[in-house]
Amino acid sequence: MGESKLDLLQGTLDLMVLQTLAAMGTQHGYGIARRIEQVSGDEVLLNQGTIYASLVRLQQRAWIDAEWGISDNNRKAKFYSITDSGRKQLEKDAAYWQRLSDVMGRVLAMPPEGNLS
């Protein structure tokens, strides 16, 4: 089953986390990981554990905040929320990704040489 899943490109996980937090508001690590899995339709190969390296990176850049709190089912968990500078960064990165994937789409849609009509 592993072969069919997408390997994450360098830096994409950080962006996913930011977007998830922007969309969902405050959330804990498990919640973020689950959400990414669900949205991706289980197509990404994500070890949930790797999300914590990403979270600490984002936190050190002050793009997200973290606070211990109580989860829905009364469990102590660390909750993350996106900051203003995080939102700005998300905008920038999202625009970049959009452009990149547009370009990739166009390039890959290029018809073979002889078939120019």
Place this chain on the structure above:
Amino acid sequence: MSTLRRVLSRVRSFFSKPPLDADLEAEIAAHLEMAIEGNIQRGMTPLEARRQAFIRFGGVETAKYQQRESRGIMRLDILLQDIRYTVRSLIRDRGFTAVAILILALGIGANIAVFSVVNTILLRPLPFPDAKQLVWIAPPPSKCGLSCATYSSDAYDAFRAGTHSFQDVTGYFAFDTADNLSLTIGSGAPIQATSIEVLANFFQLLGVQPAMGRAFTAEDVHKGAAPVVILSDAWWRRQFNADPAIVGKAFDINGHQTTVVGVLPRSFDFGAIFSPGTKVDAITPFSLDVGRNWGNIITFIGRLKPDVPLAQAQQDAAIVAPHMCNNNKVAVSCGHYDAVPVTLKNYVSGKLRRSLVVLWSAVGGILLIACVNLSNLLLARAAARSKEFAMRSALGATRIRIVRQLLVESLILSGAGAVGGLALAAILLAWLRSQGSIALPLLSSLRIDGTALGWTLLIAVFAAVFFGLVPGLRMAGGNLQETLKNSGPGSGSGRKHERLRSILVVTEVALACVLLVGAGLLLRSFLKVLEVDLGFEPQHAAAISVDYDTNAPTNEGVLLKQAQIFHQVIARISSLPGVQAAGIVDYLPLGQNRSWGLPFPKGVRAPDGLNAEPLVYVVSPGYMHAMGTGIRGRDFTWDDGPKSTQVVMINKAYAHFLANYAKWPEGSAVGQVLNDGNKDLLVAAVVDDVHEEGTEGDTGWQIYYPITQNFPTSAQLVVRTTLPPATLATSVLTTLRELNPKQPAADFRPIQALVNHANSPRQFFMLLVATFAALGLTLAALGIYGVISYSVTQRTQEIGIRMALGASTSQVQRSVIAKTLRLALIGIATGAIASLLVSRAIAALLFNTAPTDPIAFAAMVMLIGTVALLAGYIPARRASRVNPMVALRNN
């Protein structure tokens, strides 16, 4: 901005690991529990829910590692880990660690100490502002002592006015003797001290600011000026209890109420720079006018104008000097001067350069031996740990990681060694600082300064790389599988190790051999210096400075009065129990001296341009006897009065020189008449050549005038006794006090101390080199012992088999000793060849000893051979005691 913030938070994270790790731990635990709960809600069994949660999470440890990696500074973490691991393993291996650190501490400590000495004496500028501008101005060395190395007041004025390269020129009176100052406080007994008279601009020129009060001014030397004195820091503390209100107080010094105008800073020690190994307690101003007719009395010190090169000053001086006069009123006294400026630094420490370089090389040798020794120890340790490294390597440690860890290990060892070395050096330097009697300049300012610390760091790192490199490369280059397989003794890599270790030991022995031969040659030289016939017998004699008052209206009155005083002193002292002889002289040997011209045989014209004069001593009857100097002819008597025939005694060398010109028959100088230009002098006796200026050089010419016909500059009473001189001190002083209540409590100084003082630099260097050689020998012996002992341990099984097959105890012993001897002989042979080269380089430091001195070479070779044998014998004995049964059973 955000990058900076990241770096900062990474650093912060690095320092708050435990709370952050606990946080992460809790977070992950919560994550997993939520995941399990969720899985259960989705209908999984608890067991399956748990399994799935862990699968989805991925490796827990990997996640933690990744998080830490993004969070902190991983490289530093690894380094700390290495350090922790190394420290732990070093503590476990306590014996090895202690020996290694001790060896390094000795090697590095010796280096720091010697570097500090070299730095203080040779490298650091003298402790004056713009010290590079300071020059010492003197004629080239000549044969007539201090009188030909100094200048007259008129010459000083002419030089100062005529030259243009100097900001200013100053000087000091060169003929002040020890204990020339007598201080009386209230009605107490007079206290003796040493003062130096300097020109009024002395402190301004050197740039020395008194710690309290003021320096001298031109007014202080005006005619009729009130007497003033500046105290040295040490004397102020010792004699005046560091009285903070001392400036302005007046004391009776040499009979005059003298006002203290200043106290010198602790950093300025006149003796440490201008007369090493003596203490100078006070400085008084010297009036050029007072000394106008005294002839050559002043030494010159100049300060160059900024940016004037020394060569220009030398040309300047060479132009001005020939026009200077000893006395401006005497035309024939003009045109005899020469003046060569050299840097003051060079004057103070130039002659020590060679010795210090040798010393420096010797400690360098020690460090090399220490490193080689340590390399050897580490090799042995590495051999024992090769499996550990192979195992770690098999578990995934990269080669770099392993080399890095070995490097960390050597750095930690050498760091600890450096710390120990610093402590050792500090002790050694504190001891040296307190050795006021060693005639080496600037010793009192010895300290471990920033430069020395830098040097320490440098040699510590050098040592770590040097001794860590060989074992490190060996370990890292080793083949993993081979090492893991290689378990038995006598296998390939063990042999290779042993060869390398043998090479190291041979190097060590060779280095130690060079050091020993060098030390041997210096020791032989020192013994030769001690054997020198000084022309007097320093044992069983001591001298004390005698205070006398010869106030009389006429010169003749003074002569009669002083003769009467001295006659009485000598008579009373001679009658003390235990006193064999007593006599008075104005300058003791190996101290100051002066000359009064060149008395020549009557009727014979002295050749021109000789530039040599005999040194002059004014002595009492009985002085030669008290000093133990041999006399041929008659001694002076108390009847050689001012009105009777003027008599002198001359030494053999001077008599020989004069006899050549006067065509005296050999050995007939006694009874001849000399003329000094004014009066006739009858040669009453010829005396032995005395080493006046140093124990090592040639003896020059000497002439002795009777104290009954001439004026001494001071009176040093020499007492020869059958008892230890110190036991006489009290009775001599009491007797002098009875005769003259003003006699201060002067030191009763053994004559031997004068000789020791003159020999002290040579003794100092010899002792240090000998100590280093002994250290080198010990380290080499340790090295031999280590290698042989290790090889015996490695070959226990083989020895066991041999003995089981019938080898006898002595055969086994012989084979081990033969191995030792082979190593030692190769080392000694290499070392002896190297020594031949090295000894030629130190030839200039030797005295009456050839650089190839067979005794020194033979003795050292024997010594190192014997020590090597001993070092090999212990393991050989152990080898011969191997119980074949036990050896074969154990692997």
